[in-house]
Amino acid sequence: MPRAQANGIELEYDTFGDPANPALVLVMGLRTQMIAWEEELCGLLADQGFHVIRFDNRDCGLSTQFDHLPAPDFAAIFAGDRTTVPYTLADMALDLVGLLDALGVDKAHLVGASMGGMIAQQCAIDHPERVLSLCSIMSTTGNPAVGQPSPEALALLDQRPATTREEAVEASVAAWRVFGSPGVDEEQLRARSALAYDRAYNPAGGMRQYAAIIASPDRTPGLQGVRLPALVVHGTADTLVNPSGGQATAAAIPDAELLLVDGMGHDLPPTVWPTLVRAIRRNADRAAA
Known part of the structure; x- marks a missing residue:
């Protein structure tokens, strides 16, 4: 896979699909590599x-890692001291803009x-001139009053890193049992978890990403100024980011569409792909109109 020079780092x-078509950039979540956007789903969108x-976010997968930095002091961060925060979500948004620059893309649909x-x-808040439409899935605004995990899901964020491949794979499968959609095949989960481990495993990078999340401000005021076609998708069974996070996101963005998917957890099972692809296409058509 290629790498791009973006915002002073390298992004895998x-x-x-056809490069002549409008660009649609898929941005993955905490500790999660770009391969979680499965190729079949990417093909359906193409x-x-x-x-x-x-692409792989910074500190994840095969993109630039920040292992030279000291570990974040989470007690201090939660107390308001940001001196050990390595970067914020605004820096990661600049990575995304840098990727567009490197690929010669003027504007893109963001998912x-x-x-x-x-x-x-x-x-969309900081660089609206680069965004055609916005789709926010199983996410939240940064307001601590919404989108909070269940106690069981929160405990997963504090687990010690695995020391072996087997431990890492089993821990991943156990986590998906807590916050994934019901009925997902565990052997498939185990295979995907093993693939992710073999490609790149860096739990320290995930902790730095987590520090970026909790150190970044509430986006609600900024979202109220977004004037782009926006789609907000959230599963009703999401225990990692409570559906109130998606509801608050849709409420903050003027004219946003809220799509609540019954029974979906904090994942993208193949059963929801047709609904998701249609909704993304519909939201993009709003931008074209």
Whole structure:
């Protein structure tokens, strides 16, 4: 896969579909590599007339890692001291803009999941001239009153990093049991978790991304100024980001469409792909109109 020089770092990316079509950039979530946007889903989006671009966020996958930085002091961060925060969501939004620059893309449709939704929101706030439409999936506004995880899901964020491949894979499967959609095949989860581990495993990078999330301000005031076609998708069974986060996001953005998917957890199971692809195409058509 190719790498792009973007915002002073390198981002691993790949593409699907005709480069002459409007660009659609997929932004993934906390600790999650771009391969979580499965190739079949990317193909379905490309079939809808998009040039689909997926990439690894900084500190994840094969993009630039920030292992030279000290570990974030979370007690201090929660107390308001940001001195150990390595970067914020605004920096990650600049990474996204840098990727567009590197690929010669003037404007793009943005689709972000979880933390990726936060990054896409921040990009729409800070760089609206680069955004055609916004789709925020299973995400939230940054307002601590909404979108909070269940106690069981919150405990997963504080787990010690695995020390072996087997531990990492089993921990991943156990996590998806807590916040994933019901009925997902565990052997498929195990296979995908093993693939992600073998491609790149860096739990320290995930902690730095988490610090960026909690240190970034509430986006609600900024979202109220977004004047772009916006789609907000959230699963009713999401225990990692409560559906109130999606509801608050849609309420903050003028004229946003809210799509609540019954029974969907904090993941993108193949059963929801047709609904999701149609909704993304419909939102993009609003931009064309």
